[in-house]
Amino acid sequence: MPSVCLIFGATGQDGRLLARRFARDGFRVIGVSRRPAAEMAVGLGDYAADFERLIGDFAITAPATDALVRAVAPAVIVNVAGLSSVGASFRHPMETLLDNGQLNLFILETLRVARLPARYIFASSGELFGETPPGGADTASLYAPKSPYAVSKASASMILRNYREVFAVNAALAYLFPHESPLRSPDFVLPKIARSLLDLKAGRISELRFGPLDVVRDWGWAEEYMDAIFRQAQLPQPVDLILASGTGTSLRAMVQHGMRKLGLEGHGPLQVDPTLVRPADLARSVGNPAATEQAIGWRATCSGTAVLERLIDLAAAG
Structure with a gap:
């Protein structure tokens, strides 16, 4: 059985x-x-x-x-x-x-x-x-x-x-x-970025507002x-x-990459929403997966801006 x-x-x-x-x-x-x-x-x-x-x-x-x-x-x-x-x-x-x-x-x-x-x-x-x-x-x-x-x-x-x-x-x-994946709650930052960029391109919103833009994460x-x-x-x-992927990407770099992908480079500056600033946040959070690769032969093949690209493409396709 x-x-x-x-x-x-x-x-x-x-x-x-x-x-x-x-x-x-x-x-x-x-x-x-x-x-x-x-x-x-x-x-x-x-x-x-x-x-x-x-x-x-x-x-x-x-x-x-x-x-x-x-x-x-x-x-x-x-x-x-x-x-x-x-x-x-x-x-x-x-x-x-x-x-x-x-x-x-x-x-x-x-x-x-x-x-x-x-x-x-x-x-x-x-x-x-x-x-x-x-x-x-x-x-x-x-x-x-x-x-x-x-x-x-x-x-x-x-x-x-x-x-x-x-x-x-x-x-x-x-x-x-x-x-991340399309199954992730839309309240999480990368799905939110993907959705916001598509809304901006479609004219459904006029500005982008995020939390601190210089934090670095391992996506x-x-x-x-x-x-x-x-x-x-x-x-x-x-x-x-x-x-983890072992690659750190700032939120600012992530958003800017998404804007370039969708032809939104000329849009105004990114806005930091004070309501999204946490009482305590990490400036940099990145993992070292070297031992993981040795243990199970695993390595992340999609990381950083490539994750956002996938989310944008899948969201645009409906």
Whole structure:
């Protein structure tokens, strides 16, 4: 019988792409969400076919998590659930800390108590490293979180490392740097840029307004990053990995590239919207994926401005 992959956070960008990747390799995929199951199926669209079963209305409690994991007995568990917006975490810090920490702990405790052999992958974040050096952050870099979101990921990651080292739980961290696709929420910066540039070209808006333009981020393509998690789950021993392109691009350079692509170079100066300035932000966040390439033979092939180009082309095509 094919192995089971249990995905928490099935309705988001990463959950859908993970389901497709695991299903393609013959896994039976079970998706879990707090949304009602009927609503899940509609929201998933074509991706619903990649799930053998959808579990909706899931209450994130220790007993519910324990019962589900024991009943399913998965070979792989991937946790991409929780709040993923750095900006929103400043408005909802307590909710972010709880959402991004509790489920991780409940899964780890179930694996510890039940002594289940399942490989567990937690979607951590490159944000927890804080400001990164010129060569980028690697798995030996110290945690230096600035935002409530980054703190939530740092605390959850430290708990996982403790359970692995002390209780021999089969768990690993995927330190995900920004990764985009058309499935990403339009509230995220690159989809917002793509949409705004197309609106500007079509005359639907007259100016562009963004947050701080000189921040540097390491952007990649989400489908490639979910393939990396699939490969990470197949390793004989749990290994933490940096999922990043290793290339930093400023937001200003990203927007200017998109404007050139659409013939908007002569448009007025970019406007910084004070409402989009965060209480604390990172000037530079870039990952070093060298060890990842050695471990799983993976390298990002789409990064930086190429990610925005894809988003613009796909959005323009409808």
